[in-house]
Amino acid sequence: MIDAAEVVASGMNILFVTLDSLRYDTAETALRDGRTPRLAGLLPAGGWERRTTPGTFTLPAHMAFFSGFLPKRPQPNQPPRLWECRPPAFKTVTSGTFVFDAPNLLQGLGQHGYTTVCVGGVTYFSRETPLGSVLPDMFDQDYWEPRFCSPELDSTRHQVDRALQVADEHEGRPLLLFVNVSATHVPHGHYLGDSHDTALSQQAALAYADEHLGRLVTGLTSRDRWLVILCADHGDAYGEDGYHGRGIIHPTVTTVPFALMLC
Ligand SMILES: [Zn+2]
Numbered sequence: 001m002i003d004a005a006e007v008v009a010s011g012m013n014i015l016f017v018t019l020d021s022l023r024y025d026t027a028e029t030a031l032r033d034g035r036t037p038r039l040a041g042l043l044p045a046g047g048w049e050r051r052t053t054p055g056t057f058t059l060p061a062h063m064a065f066f067s068g069f070l071p072k073r074p075q076p077n078q079p080p081r082l083w084e085c086r087p088p089a090f091k092t093v094t095s096g097t098f099v100f101d102a103p104n105l106l107q108g109l110g111q112h113g114y115t116t117v118c119v120g121g122v123t124y125f126s127r128e129t130p131l132g133s134v135l136p137d138m139f140d141q142d143y144w145e146p147r148f149c150s151p152e153l154d155s156t157r158h159q160v161d162r163a164l165q166v167a168d169e170h171e172g173r174p175l176l177l178f179v180n181v182s183a184t185h186v187p188h189g190h191y192l193g194d195s196h197d198t199a200l201s202q203q204a205a206l207a208y209a210d211e212h213l214g215r216l217v218t219g220l221t222s223r224d225r226w227l228v229i230l231c232a233d234h235g236d237a238y239g240e241d242g243y244h245g246r247g248i249i250h251p252t253v254t255t256v257p258f259a260l261m262l263c
Contacts, residue, residue, distance in 0.1 A: 003096040022232035027257035038214025048257035061233035120144035121182030232256035
């Protein structure tokens with residue numbers, strides 16, 4: 001059990017990575033088949049946890065995450081929450097939970113001296129539309145470039161380069177660094193030289209991103225200890241039971257990989 005109240009009190013840096021649209025079965029199969037060796041070296045024993053997301057597409061999932069709600073275990077009993085908004089007086093919170101007295105986690109961390117930085121990926125982080133500014137507006141700083149987005153074959157490299165640069169610029173000060181990895185979001189058929197997006201091409205996208213995710217975590221944690229959260233915001237259906245896409249209640253969409261660790 002990680003004591004997030006202590007993490008925040010100590011000013012430990014926090015890395016929060018969402019692998020956009022990454023299905024649990026894609027992540028688990030890629031790990032088992034040795035296609036994500038860098039992640040294999042970082043994930044806790046047992047690999048990815050199977051969890052259920054609070055949102056079925058990018059916007060509600062991230063609104064929930066940034067409000068303090070992370071994916072839940074698919075079982076009746078849940079571990080204590082990592083963080084949550086100050087509850088009403090009648091509710092008590094376990095001592096290891098970071099309680100923020102603000103409308104969202106990012107403002108709450110700001111009250112404890114953190115700078116919050118977003119390295120965006122998919123267009124909900126691009127500021128290209130009014131809706132694409134809602135999530136970036138929650139951070140102190142946000143970065144997005146067309147080459148961070150999924151049509152770009154080497155998007156994760158560019159995102160990680162920027163994330164590492166941000167960390168360098170904030171060295172010695174508490175940082176919440178959020179990265180939305182877009183490679184696993186459609187389109188990803190191009191990782192198999194195809195125009196069709198499938199679970200297999202998502203696996204190829206994750207295999208591509210693995211090197212850079214490894215570079216990100218090892219680059220950050222070579223100097224300091226970080227709290228690291230890796231998860232998907234939601235999954236994606238590729239024709240299972242006739243369903244396609246996201247924003248729907250289907251196990252391919254609601255079941256997501258999750259990992260929480262101190263590195
Ligand atoms: Zn998404």
